[in-house]
Amino acid sequence: MPIEDKKCSTDNMNIDALFGGSQGWIYKNSTDFAKDGIHLWRDSIKHNCYPIQDSMQRWPTKPTRYREVLSRYLEEMEVLSGRILEMINQGLGLEEGYLREMSQVQHLVANYYPPCPDPTLTLGLLKHCDPSLITILVQDGNACGLQVVNHNNGQWMGVSPLPNALIVNIGNQLSIVSNGKLKSPEHRAVNSKETRTSIAIFVNPSPNSRVEPAKALVDEFNPPRYSPTLYKDFLCSPKAYVLPS
Ligand SMILES: O=C(O)CCC(=O)C(=O)O
Numbered sequence: 730m731p732i733e734d735k736k737c738s739t740d741n742m743n744i745d746a747l748f749g750g751s752q753g754w755i756y757k758n759s760t761d762f763a764k765d766g767i768h769l770w771r772d773s774i775k776h777n778c779y780p781i782q783d784s785m786q787r788w789p790t791k792p793t794r795y796r797e798v799l800s801r802y803l804e805e806m807e808v809l810s811g812r813i814l815e816m817i818n819q820g821l822g823l824e825e826g827y828l829r830e831m832s833q834v835q836h837l838v839a840n841y842y843p844p845c846p847d848p849t850l851t852l853g854l855l856k857h858c859d860p861s862l863i864t865i866l867v868q869d870g871n872a873c874g875l876q877v878v879n880h881n882n883g884q885w886m887g888v889s890p891l892p893n894a895l896i897v898n899i900g901n902q903l904s905i906v907s908n909g910k911l912k913s914p915e916h917r918a919v920n921s922k923e924t925r926t927s928i929a930i931f932v933n934p935s936p937n938s939r940v941e942p943a944k945a946l947v948d949e950f951n952p953p954r955y956s957p958t959l960y961k962d963f964l965c966s967p968k969a970y971v972l973p974s
């Protein structure tokens with residue numbers, strides 16, 4: 730994307746943009762230095778996707794087919810995420826539709842990791858958990874960039890790209906709703922000498938929904954492990970990106 734188009738985005742991470750306010754989309758480039766001095770090597774855009782037809786008026790206009798192609802992709806993601814959530818719903822023994830009714834295919838983050846001359850000095854994305862119910866990620870190319878923590882030994886494991894495969898990640902909201910039965914994996918992205926692109930679709934609870942352990946999973950032997958929060962408040966807090974406690 731040309732630099733003048735990147736400048737059309739909002740300057741700061743603004744919650745209004747994410748929940749479909751007047752602001753459009755957020756562009757971040759790889760000049761940020763993280764607190765611990767690691768150089769972040771990534772360009773990204775982030776925007777709201779819900780509901781598709783309204784939110785698309787605020788998406789980038791370039792590339793010229795962006796809105797057309799993305800809206801078709803998101804329609805498919807709505808169907809797919811509904812199916813996945815229904816299966817998780819059954820697995821947890823929740824009443825039919827419980828997860829699907831609270832969910833919206835809501836945010837997109839497109840990540841571009843440019844070729845990096847010395848990947849030992851950089852990270853694409855710092856360690857985090859997703860603040861979603863589930864995230865559906867597609868990654869291109871052959872570069873292995875996504876890593877998850879193996880909780881048995883604390884080591885990072887690479888998630889190799891498979892042709893035409895989607896990665897489905899459990900997010901913090903699903904951990905909370907399941908009262909800790911499902912765990913959100915800590916993950917990060919590393920750089921390489923090859924270009925890599927990934928697109929993450931965050932399937933979130935609606936902004937005003939109260940996120941808390943499902944009543945059906947709580948009893949005197951399994952007390953609630955997390956206190957209720959409104960999703961929009963949770964998303965603004967640092968807790969959104971770390972393992973729920
Ligand atoms: O690029 C990747 O594989 C990771 C993306 C990711 O974790 C995110 O956007 O939350």
Ligand SMILES: [Fe+2]
Pocket residue numbers: 857858859916
């Ligand atoms: Fe993530």
